[in-house]
Amino acid sequence: MTALEERIAHLTRLTEDLSDTVAAQAKEIDRLTARVTMLMMREAEREAEGTGGIVLGDERPPHY
Secondary structure, eight states: OHHHHHHHHHHHHHHHHHHHHHHHHHHHHHHHHHHHHHHHHHHHHHHHHTOOOOOOTTOOOTTO
């Protein structure tokens, strides 16, 4: 009986630890999702303004 109680206690603690880990990961995912959304909006604004171009290969940048 004691072995079962010890095992239940261990599994309960493991479940709580996993729950804490999942909650922390969800919080981090939410933070990163918000950051990606902000970056995508910023890039969309940059593209709309026409200042977000990428210089490819031997193209001269616009200031030449």
